[in-house]
Amino acid sequence: MTTSKSEPGSYVEPGEFKRDTNYITTRITADGRDGYPVEPGRYRLIAARACPWANRTIIVRRLLGLESALSLGLCGPTHDKRSWTFDLDPGEVDPVLGIHFLRDAYLARYPDYPRGITVPAVVDVSTGQVATNDYAQMTLDFSTEWAEYHRPGAPALYPEDLREEIDVVNKRVYTEVNNGVYRCGFAGDQDAYDAAYDRLFTALDWLTERLSTQRYLVGDTITEADVRLFTTLVRFDPVYHGHFKCNREKLTELPVLWSYARDLYQTPGFGDTVDFTQIKQHYYIVHTDINPTQIVPKGPDLANWLTPHGREALGGKPFGDGTPPPPPLLTERVPTAHTPG
Template sequence: MTTKPQGEPVRDELEFRRKSTYITDRITADGFGDWPVEAGRYRLVVARACPWANRAIIVRRLLGLESAISLAACAPTHDSRSWTFGSHAGDVDPVLGYERLQQAYLARFPDYDQGITVPALVDVPSAAVVTNDFAQLTLDFSTQWTGLHRAGAPDLYPEPLRDEMDAVMQRIFNDVNNGVYRCGFAQSQQAYERAYARLFGALDWLSERLATNRYLMGGSITESDVRLFVTLVRFDAVYHGHFKCNRHKLTELPVLWAYCRDLFQTPGFGDTVDFLEAKQHFYLVHAHINPSGVVPNGPDLSNWLTPHGREALGGRPFGDGTAPGPAPAGEAVPPGHGVV
């Protein structure tokens, strides 16, 4: 079954609207369609700089899918053609043999003219992209790849909570994950102010929700926490200044700052975050916002490891499961790119 990209047009030139144009094929346990779950068949292409890709890295790690789905990390910057697999001309991915992620898209759709996005799952035998539908991709890791989960993998998408989770994640996407981009890419004062109000209104709502709950859905981590974390962890380093999301820094929002430090210090979260590449990506790629190309040195990252006190709210991070082990060889954040 071949599913071409689906999407909707941009409707307002002054207000940023993310084009929801993705390849919506799914890899399923029952093999419906062309893409069955199969260990070693697919390669997850990411960029550590990208929050949407970071959440795929985290979910893959928490579920222990590293041996089932290989990982290819792109360089932090890209040009109009696409992400590259190395920092130097001629660098290629050792598995796919490509210099650019664009080649995997064109191998599937020779006339592909949409965005070349990460994360993307690529079929290794054909070296062609399967899907870049980032929202469904991680949910399928939880629901379709269960036969290949590690022993002790947490349930990140508990069936009894899905209706409420979906609603929470939708607001997080609209007003926080995408909300920071709405602020940064607004083309008028009015569009910016609307986005700013939505973003900080949502952060206030999340602060209230998390004041008495350790995690968004109660006593253990779910995918909703992963989705919120990847934006919060980049907030002070990127969005506060670069995207003008400056009512408060994360460090000035007591509940969210403690919550995010709690997650950051949990195996599988903070040890996947590459602050250096995140700053390089946003400050270098968005030349219309930062024409000088200067990448800031700050902020100080040492406070990410300070006590957060969230244990007092109870709960168990992984529910009945266990923490993941260290990152596989070659997948750890490079020295000097993270907190430690």
């Protein structure tokens, strides 16, 4: 077993790609039962626009309006085997935490931290220590434990009456799609790749059938399930189709999923968090075991993300009885040169 320098928190064996799923599972809760109570201004969300797992947290934070309660620090799109870094900031130092390597926040809590340094992570600003990097639970807690600080009109992304169904859908989307593309890209031999490829496209066919008659994955509004699927779909043609050899079809050749993805991309809080330039830089530069030349492709043309999708005909409203989020903060906007149009 060898640790993959490309993907902190994962490893590659001669066969199937394995993801290390042992995270810091401390939770930030309203009652503070794990020692980390929800307090506005106390924590900083550390993310990277390049990473699909971190992109989820940026979307959910935007949709719920948590900007004033939870600050955002952004790592650059590339890293080495040591850590994600704050190379986008002046002096390559996070202006709040005062560190260059995200690993410093991990080591501040666990001096012998043995695992990969991953984003997203939530850091306790007062101590400089990572509170949690459990990305799957993190966004659920944003919806539930941080409810006191949601904006007026925030959508119910994890409504109680739909949680069981959301959990079931999320489990399959995670194992077969979110992680499935990585299983293809980092397969250690032909048999492992073939099996991963078949599993991925079986799941995409299932999603196509599900979404052919309903606008969103669960219920008639956007939920946590849509956020989790979107961050993989938006990376599919720029990265996964070629770089990870997920090439039965492009997303643009899957009419239902392509329309669904454009519907979400054009929904405030989704597309305005996506930086296609950083996404491509991350995968093609960091994954030297797959792309040793580190050449970043110029394509594909992304202007088609802004074309009409026609999904309104299926009914449903993205925010239910709520409202769209306001435009992103000026300091958090994706550079226009990194977006379609």
